[in-house]
Amino acid sequence: MKQLSCEQAKQIDMVDYLSSLNHLPNKVHNQDHWYLSPFRQEHTASFKVNRKLNVWYDFGIGKGGDIINFGTIYHNCTITEVLSKLSAFQNHSTLSLHPPTISGETASSSSQLAGERKESTDSKILAVAVRPLSANALFEYIEKRKIPLDVADQYCREVDFVLYGKQQTVIGFPNNAGGYELRSENFKGSSSPKDITFIDNKTDQLVVFEGFFSFLSFCIINKNQTTPLTNCLVLNSLAFLDKSRDLMEKHVRVHLLLDRDLAGKKHTEKALNWNRDRYIDKSEFYGGHKDLNDWLIHNRNSLQQGQRQGKRL
Known part of the structure; x- marks a missing residue:
């Protein structure tokens, strides 16, 4: 090189x-x-x-x-x-x-x-309305990501926000501090405050994701299991990995499903070095793909066959 x-x-x-x-x-x-x-x-x-x-x-x-x-x-x-x-x-x-x-x-x-210019108020993302998903364009985008609408409806909202005086409508995934991760076919951003999303299913097992589409994909892969879904942590940014360590270590096992790019692998290795008995890298499940959602997009048909046979992540 x-x-x-x-x-x-x-x-x-x-x-x-x-x-x-x-x-x-x-x-x-x-x-x-x-x-x-x-x-x-x-x-x-x-x-x-x-x-x-x-x-x-x-x-x-x-x-x-x-x-x-x-x-x-x-x-x-x-x-x-x-x-x-x-x-x-x-x-x-x-x-x-x-x-x-x-x-x-x-x-x-x-x-x-x-550093010279002052921050302008029109540069802030301002959420003006939140409601259940209903826009056809968002449904089409969700379907492209191979997420069934009933799963998306359970965890996501439709958010209108204003940026530079222009209103846009996107998918909103709420975090623990009241902000949203915002996505559409043509937009990727977040509203303040930025934070993690922790979903407590009252288990001692935790699965950690980088982004919410990987979390939604995990829900689909495990949709037909009879036992409760594990606790889930969506970091929404790798910057929150260190800050979430105390929360993660309240669990007996922490299963890491981070992205398989350089940054995701680096942070996975960091967590493994904290405690290899507690932290487990499960990303080999989607080896050859950027993340779990990318794997789902390319393997939706084989997943449906596997679910009929009782397979899960």
Whole structure:
């Protein structure tokens, strides 16, 4: 694998790179993408990426810079190690490379520009209505993901929200803090506050998912079992894995069904290293696929045959 130079690494789009680490913006305004800080726990987004300049600024710590500066802090490693990680991501993912749009900017001056503008209220996702699923476009999207409507109805809602003065209607998956994960064919985001979703079925077994479509897929795979469904934890972001450790360790066994991309495998290994007797990696069930829902999409017919034979995850 060819190692990127610093100049080549700085062309990796930070929004794409953060997405590969499972950090998605809470709100977007023009070129400014606002995130909950990847460096710490917070409830109000204070980490901003200016996509035009391809630089970041964290108002909580008063620091900013380019993707290399970010990598040394996030991964707690040297510049050489960051370049290795960025080279691996470039070779094993679909990260897009964007040439700098403004030349002559230093890291320090760019980071100041990234932090200059004030947050605008029209950049916030504002949920204005919540109701049972009813829109045909959402039904079609759910069917594409191979989720039966009765399962989606049980756990999801239809949410109207306003962003930049425009109203959109999406699928909403509620979290424990009153926010929603928001999805449609053309939209992926979340409303504040961002949090986990814990479903307590009063068992001592827990299954952990990265996203809610994997959770819904698990419900389908185990739909015909006679015993109660295990407790389920949907992280909604890998950033919540560490923060959910106390909750997870209240259970005798924790079955990990995280995504099989680099970030998901990294966090699975982290949990296994906490306690290999308690934590179990079950992702081999959908080996060769990105996540459990991707497996379901490609194996719906064989699943139905397996269910008739009593097979389950």
